[in-house]
Amino acid sequence: MTAVSPVPATTAPAPTPRRRRVAAWFAIGVALLVVGGIGGAITAANQWAARDALDPDSAGPAGTRALAEVLRAHGVDVEVTRSRADALAALERGSATLVLPDSPALSDDAVAQLADAADDVVLIEPRSRTLDLLLPGSSAAGFAPGDAVAPACDLPEAARSGAVAPGALYAPGSGTTACYPVDDGFGLLVQDDGDRRVSAVDGGVLFTNEHLADDGNAALAANLMGRHPLVVWYVPSAADTDLTDTDPSLGELTPPWVSPVIVLLLVAGVAAGIWRGRRFGPLVAERLPVTVRASETTEGRARLYARAHDPLHAADRLRIGTLRRLAALLGLGAHAAAGDVADAAAGRIGWDRAAVRGILLDDIPRSDAELVALSTRLRDLEEAVHAAVRPERSTR
Structure with a gap:
């Protein structure tokens, strides 16, 4: 069986909302700069290609x-x-x-x-x-x-x-x-x-x-x-023209108040996006209408494991709880690996290291009876470590 760590591995601290906002705006700015650069390069290339065609000053393939x-x-x-x-x-x-x-x-x-x-x-x-x-x-x-x-x-x-x-x-x-x-x-x-x-x-x-x-x-x-x-x-160019633009623009075809209204709507849309797009605050505890006792939750999970016929999953949950409690008893810290906890427990109580690893890590229960037996060994191991660490408080 694969070793199970008693607690999640160390992870980097989650970024704060302010850092995430700054990173998002920075990414947007970089994306706009990249798109603008690509657009400028394409425009320059198109202008050069247009100038190159049939131009007597151009030595390119399309020049003359x-x-x-x-x-x-x-x-x-x-x-x-x-x-x-x-x-x-x-x-x-x-x-x-x-x-x-x-x-x-x-x-x-x-x-x-x-x-x-x-x-x-x-x-x-x-x-x-x-x-x-x-x-x-x-x-x-x-x-x-x-x-x-x-x-x-x-x-x-x-x-x-x-x-x-x-x-x-x-x-x-x-x-x-x-x-x-x-x-x-x-x-x-x-x-x-x-x-x-x-x-x-x-x-x-x-x-x-x-x-x-x-x-x-x-x-x-x-x-x-x-x-x-x-x-x-x-060599003709768009700038050298005698044509006058006789087509009216959109601004000339619409009433004078249309342009300010369009600008106002854009500003209102941006403001609404900022307002509705803000991050939610911290979680607030809410009183529930029904309180479920922890024992009932545990029994419900146990019935689910039994119905699924998955003793290995149930054994993993039992082992994780035992490893967490043993790590606290032995003073190993919150991020100690499962193998280190098993070795420390075996050394403290004088048991065979392979036997303790089998209880905490390696033995795989294949039936409900084996799961019950493993649960008993886990309880006995935890009681032995508790007695070795705090003999004056041991009541078992």
């Missing part, structure tokens, strides 16, 4: 610094502008090609103003709006499967570049030259109006640092953008 260097190596000056005003100022200095990604922050008039100021326009991220605005009648037509295709058109720049693997496909409008056919779409649209040209191609697939060296991508980019001595590369 390699293309800018290729153009400069061919004697073309590349000026990167990050505002519409700077782009217009650069385009006014002479013959120039405007490289224009998708610019959702600009109105149609602003996009048209930029395009009208340039001699050539190369749309490297065309969307339906810019296609319809600068290449009337053209529209998006899906995506190519990824295989390289020949130009299959009369455009000299495409013929010199050779095959490429276009990404997005477009359906041409009236008067538009279409190259790199895939099914019902084309990978390149070009419309000439005298000496002015507007081109549309998926630069995110063809002109980035990651794919510029594939097939004829670099040659196609240089041929489309290198027709003039200056390339003005406009």
